[in-house]
Amino acid sequence: MQTATLLVEIGTEELPPKALQRLSEAFGEALHRQLQEHNIATGAMHLFASPRRLAVQIKDVAAQQADQVVEKRGPSVDVAFDGEGNPTKAAEGWARSNGISVAEAERLVTDKGEWLLYKAEVKGQPLADLLPDFVQKALAQLPIPKPMRWGASAVQFIRPVHTVTMLHGDELIPGTVLGVAASNHVLGHRFHCPQGATLKHADDYEATLEEAYVIADFAKRRQRIVEGISAAAKAAHGTIRDDAELLDEVTALVEWPAALTASFDEGFLNVPKEPLIVTMKDDQRYFPLEDSEGNLLSKFVFVTNIDSKDPAQVIAGNERVVRPRLADAQFFFETDKKTKLADRVPALGNVLFQKQLGSIKDKSDRISRVAAGIAEKLGQAGDVAARAGYLCKADLVSQMVSEFPETQGVMGMHYARNDGEAEGVAEAIYEHYLPRFSGDTLPQSVAGCAVALADKLDSLVGIFGIGQTPKGDRDPFALRRAAIGLLRIVVEKDLPLDLVELISLSRDSFHGLLSNENAAEEVLEFLLGRYRPMYQEQGISVDVIQAVLARRPTAPVDFDQRVRAVASFRELPEAEALAAANKRVANILAKVDSPIADKVDSGLLTAQEEIALVKALEEAEMSSGHALEQGDYTGALKALAALQKPVDAFFDSVMVNADDDAVRANRQALLQRLRNLFLQIADISVLNQ
Structure with missing residues (x-):
């Protein structure tokens, strides 16, 4: 079948610069998808985008659709014919709709029965007949929030359209798109080549435009x-x-x-x-x-x-x-500079943070108190953090920040230095906005970390405390970003802080202002829920994250150490078998109604494999215990990996649900001892799910 390069270009007034690449990609993908869905063979695609054009060039595009054999199943033979073998009305109606008689229908035989069948070869339509509609539909799918009209036309697009070009090889495909008839005329540079250019072949697109002072790629x-x-x-x-x-x-x-x-x-x-x-x-x-x-x-x-x-x-x-x-x-x-930063703080009382939570001044007071408490938990006097927290939002009412909002924080730092504030205070004012986005730098000073954490906690606890939790895509206070920023600071700065204690410290600063009694637990759940996207971005698999989440460690540094230990354990050859064994143990223990004994009675051990497992458990408890005392979760899990063979041997040879009640209960206690050993770190039974 004949193929050639296809070129489609839409020439416009200047397109929105920040949306250009997104529009280009969406246009190319939509047009390419239309061709593929309609069985038109295509080759490699190349996108072009400039201020005055969106263009798609696709190599080796067929001149028409491939021919197709269409099958239409009719009623079953039992329904198609009556008891005397005559066609029923259902069969005749189906045949008539397909332009054949019942006698001309073929039969489709399957395991479930026999049906009438009509097969027809449908000739493919020429590309030229289909393309204008494809282009129109592709343009209609573009992410355009505010389409516009121009002139007296009812046509709408992101910008007025001047030219439409649809070339298949050297053949112009006629048609009208967005009210503009297709031609081989393309816009040149607005000043260097205002007359535009004539495109003779789809392959010449890039070179022709370059001659017209346009680098289209x-x-x-x-x-x-x-x-x-x-x-x-x-x-x-x-x-x-x-x-x-x-x-x-x-x-x-x-x-x-x-x-x-x-x-x-x-x-x-x-x-x-x-x-x-x-x-x-x-x-x-x-x-x-x-x-x-x-x-x-x-x-x-x-x-x-x-x-x-x-x-x-x-x-x-x-x-x-x-x-x-x-x-x-x-x-x-x-x-x-004529007004000190501290003298601006009262003006923050006129700037609303949130109707139920008060002004930015109220927020600053809370940040100051909480930041001081966090600094003290980190072994530093709280005065620098308290002062920085008190001043951290004051630059919001400065003329500079009012005109250039992007400079908030950094201008506070400069003004604090100008006022003679301590350097630690000035630095913390700037650092408290960090991290501002994914991958951004973190606060370097203890006071900066304390104020940044206090600020993020205030938003989280305050908004949850009045019952306005983020839902779907709605997150007007950017709480998801605040939560991940908080976790990053604690983890990456290796701060010995616990989420429960931080939330409690922030909640107390509201002095009974919060109406949601479950706010503390909801904020904790929200923060724990941020671990998944945070670690997935680092390439940690979901089952590893879930294994640690099952234990709900509330100290972020501890959580991080567990996650990395489980991720390392997961790569060991013993991991898969031990994860499966833990899952089996969990299922067995979940069905036990009566309390399980805390200790294993050695006198009730009869099978050689269970005796060997107890001995292996004792050795593993000792070796992993030494590692856990050092906070070495990786070392502890490596020690527990030695249990794989005795655990497999136990399940291969020992019946847990023995007929003897005492033996059965003792074996259940043995399994619980095994499971608890792993649960000190994570629930590895969820691995590989």
Whole structure:
């Protein structure tokens, strides 16, 4: 069957940059799926995306659907014919619907009976007849939250559509998509090639657009930007921080990128670098430059969408644009410094945290008390943590943070230093927001950890305490993120803290304000529930996590040690058999109605295998006990792995449910002793489930 490259391009007004890649991937997947579902052979797919186009290029696409044999089963023979062998109305109606007579029907014989059968060969339709509808349906499935209309048309899309191109090899497939008739005309660069270009063959798409000053391949355009800004930074004796999100956004804003370097007045460097970086990156999509020690330089690199004959004019224009924004940051900083951070705290009383839980001022007071308690549990005086907790939200009412919300915390740190607060207080103010996202850095100081934990606990305990638990995708207070952040801090900083004690400390700080009596238990369950996604992200299997969760250890560091020990144990050759044995033991013991004895009566041991198992248990108890005293769960489980052979031998040769009541009860006690030995660490019976 004839095949050729298929090219579908939708030419538009500038698409939303942050959505471009998502739209491109969704369009390609939807179109490719339509072709496959309709039995049209396809080869490799290549996606193209730029500010003014979404395009899909698929190799080796068949010119028409493959022919198909369609089978339609009719009524069973018992229903199709009466007692005299004449066709019934049911059979005649079915045959008529398929355009045949009952006599022409074939028979389908199965183990369950015999049915009438109609087989027909359906010729495949040409690709040209099907493609416009495929494209329309693929576009309709795109994740577009707010479609728009343009002109007098009722057509809706994310942006106005100017061109539609559907080429199969060198043949234009006619049709109308989103109200635009297909043609082989494609949009060129808005300034360098406003007349556009004519596409002669689907294979020529990328090269034709490059001649029209458009690099259509997103990854190639991104790489050109990386090379351009890197060269510009090197020439300016600076470095650019890795920022994949900014790089992707800039790539989605330009079609013919060129990197240029500009500068600003060095006087602005008296302002902390964070708000300057925010205004350059977020407002202007510039790449700030830093020196080798991380200090901000008075230069930045920007990417323009034109290859200008007079770059100096372009540079001057960008310098002129950024200057007022930097001046704003400077003004806010100088103005904010006139009011001490501590003097801003009363104003937090006018900022609502949550209607039932009070203001941000109330929250700060609670954080201060709880942070001091946590610091003391960690062996440090609580005064630094208490002061940092009291001041940690004060920068929210500063002009700088009001204008640049991304700088909250970091500006609090700078203002605290300016006010002469202790360095530990200033650092903890910044650190209490950490980690802000998955993989983010953690607080380094004890006070920073204490305030960060207190802040996250306050949100968790407070919101659960008024019965507003996260449901489904709704999590307005980001409690899931707070919970994982809390666990990460305790585990990765190796802090000797217990969740039950932390929750209790936070709950007491609300002084009876909470209405949900079960809040403490619900918060604990919620935190325990975060272990699964947290460890799965690290590659730990679900059954390992569940094995430890079954024991409900409430100290995160202890939980972490158990998880890693069980994960290591799971790789041992003895693990599978011991997990199965533990499961068998659990099932046996679950059926025992009467209390099980605490000790095994050696006088009732009759079988050689049960005597051997008791001896092995005694040795395992001693060796694992020494390891457990050192907190070495891995060593303890390795010691218990030695039980595999005597346990297998026991189950192969010994009947647990013996006829003699005393022997049966003694063997049950033996199994409980075995199970309890493993349960000191985890419930390994759930492994491999």
